Amino acid sequence: MTTPNMHYADLKDSYLFFNIAQKVKAYSGAHPGTRLLRLGIGDVTLPLCGAVIKALHEAVDDQARADSFHGYMPETGAPFLREVITEHYRSRGVDLSYDDVFVSSGASDELGDILDLFDRSSSALVIEPAYPAYVDANVIAGREIVHLASGPDNGFLPRPPKDIKADIIYICSPNNPTGAVFGRDQLQEWIDFANSSGSVILFDAAYEAFIEDEDLPRSIFELPGARTCAIEICSLSKTAGFTGTRLGYTVIPKELERKGMRLNDMWIRNRTTKTNGVSYILQKGGAAVFTPEGQRQIRENIEYYKENARILMRALDKAGIWYCGGKNAPYIWLRCPDGMGSWDLFDHLLNTIQVIGTPGAGFGACGEGFFRFSTFGSREDTLLAAKRLEELLCR
Secondary structure (H helix, E strand, O other): OOOHHHHHHOOOOOOOHHHHHHHHHHHHOOOOOOOOOOOOOOHHHHOOOHHHHHHHHHHHHHOOOOOOOOOOOOOOOOOHHOOOOHHHHHHHHOOOHHHEEEEEEOHHHHHHHHHHHOOOOOOOOEEEEOOHHHHHHHHHHHOOOOEOOOOOHHHOOOOOOOOOOEEEEEEEEOOOOOOOOHHHHHHHHHHHHHHOOOOOOEEOOHHHHHOOOOOOOOOOHOOOOOHHEEEEEEEHHHHHHHHOOOOOOEEOOOEEEOOOOEEEHHHHHHHHOOOOOOOOHHHHHHHHOOOOHHHHHHOOOOOOOEHHHHHHHHHHHHHHEEEEEEOOOOOEHHHHOOHHHHHHHHHHHHHHOOOEOHHHHHHHHOOOOOEEEEHHHHHHHHHHHHHHHHHHHHH
């Protein structure tokens, strides 16, 4: 009899968004026609920018002519897209080689697939609160998971632990769910720690485009030593609205080696074995993001979401609520008022002012007592939600 992967039995139920959906469904059923203000989901609401739409249409037309038709694409990414991504990094002072860059179908896919590079005996360190897939992907692989708690005392930006060793280290900056961003000195500590211990950092930079403070690193490769210990995983989902079209990129420097194995070469072998590449049409749309016009247009969209953040932050400031994130990230992570539990606050906001957020308990044990708001909603919903929050919390 075939033996399935029994580690699936070790997965905890994905109750967070299921429970949210069930509670919202029950409320809507009992209050038909009531307008709900959704600040929970981390999906964008603005459409793809004009430069991208134009490129997508042109790529579709290319596929209609024999002289410009494209079949299978290179598994590691089309040269035209890898080149513009490399130039984009170079414009920010990060000198990459063209073949350090790999095109992917999105950061979520890549964060799971990249674990193929590491033996199942490797341990993984996850800084919590955390994106739940970090934990789940390693549970499925049967790895030992080291949970490193963070909290307000360190701004949800812990230092490397002196008494813990892990082979794989997850760092998300700007962080989902907390919105916290590692400074240069803080991130350098983790780089030095990884190089000294032989660990590899998986640097999730899906939200780097939201950083506005120039002294904060947007890429781990801005710092010395990162090329020998880090893999950077990026996404166009939140940067350019590709949540529904799925496109991202991963940087694996050729200097990154462990036990005589070069991880860049390993990933080439992995991709040529397991994928047929991302479609030509999507890669043409992605390349348009890195044109001057594309950059101008996506900055306008990002500024729209950042203004949503400022609207919500002003309401929380007036209410005297502690929070982090918002300024350099699309998420606001707040302390639940009056000692409420995170699910209690969810129920309170839903039933009292019809605002939907995300309970912090869904991101790990140390997320209890905290709550996440997304700034990806519409301006109209955000303004109304902020007004209701201010009225409720300032009583």
